[in-house]
Amino acid sequence: MLHDFVRRITLRDDPDEIQGIAYQVFEHLFHLSRTHVLMGKEISLTAAEEDRLEEIATRINRHEPVQYVLGEAYFFGRKFMVNKAVLIPRPETEELVQAVLHHPLPGGPDARSILDIGTGSGCIATTLALALRPVKAYATDVSPAALQVAAQNANALQAPVSFLPHDILAEPLPFTNLSAVVSNPPYITEREQASMQANVLDHEPHLALFVPDDDPLLFYRAIATRAFPALLSKGLLAVEINAQYATDVERAFGIAGFIDMKTVRDIPGKDRIVMAVKP
Structure with missing residues (x-):
């Protein structure tokens, strides 16, 4: 059969x-x-x-991804509902979550708080909320449809995450004293579309994928600038990146005031995560 x-x-x-x-x-x-x-x-x-x-x-x-056809994808061994409003969770994003989990966060075991910017399916925020309990977990997205999916996933997995609409490019973050800010923002340049597979290019949300060729660090500058005042001292900023721009992302984080920048390679050996700390 x-x-x-x-x-x-x-x-x-x-x-x-x-x-x-x-x-x-x-x-x-x-x-x-x-x-x-x-x-x-x-x-x-x-x-x-x-x-x-x-x-x-x-x-x-x-060429429709099987995850959209079935309406589900797995992340950290948990089932997440997905549709075309959100990106399909990927293994490299699991590595971003692992990096956060292995980093000491300020705030003490009963007073830690995290924020996931551009949450999509909610896989990062939900996984961290479950792994770091007790923790105050927040997640934002510019897309109302994505927030709806993320909230359904958190509810299904009984993860205590608060979701709210927010445009990181236009608005300050309504948070203070965060232990960590995490994000997997859009980072594929428009010129890279020519080499992408149809199952991604034709079906996954371009809003969550692409940045202008002339400003590939658009989201990283905004995230760093707005995360800095929202974080506690020793608070962590951790992001997934386009492998071409690791040095540039580190430099942008330094300009925003962060220290101890570190680039982490993914399992295939590509620069995939940049981490930094607020002094």
Whole structure:
């Protein structure tokens, strides 16, 4: 049955990737783990289930990401609802969260507070809120649709996060005495679109992806400038970055008043995270 579904996928992707997509679909639809499939567990499909499989295959063949097709993605082992209002959570963003969790935060165990700027699906804020409990967790986004998704995810996972609309490019942060500010802002330049895959370019929200070619640090300058007065002394600023601009982001953070800038490479070896501390 799984092999029949795989044959319906006409993408020119790596066969292992297509197989992985098929496993995700079968686990979602039929609660069959990869082990069950490999063991050849048989199930009888209803006509409605056959139609659903055909619809999923058709959407995948149009380069729609399987996460949007199924309406879910995993981050830190937890299931998050996703739709086209939010980016699909990615492994490198898990590394950003890990970096924050391994950094000592000011404020004491019962008085720490964190802010996630541009929260999207809420995966960063929700994961940190659960891992750092007790903590006051806040998350902002310019998109009302994204905030709705993020709030649903936090509620489903029973994470205490407060969400509010905010435009980091236009408004000061309405917070003080934060222990950490975290963000995965837009950082792909418009010229890089030419080398991007259709499943990202045609389906994920451009508002959350792209920055102008002539100002790739647009969001990092705003985040640093507005985060500095909102943080406690020794407070952490941690961001995900475009690997091309690590030195430039560090320099922008230094201009904003931060110290101890550090660039962290992701598992594939690319500069992916910049961290800095308020004096």
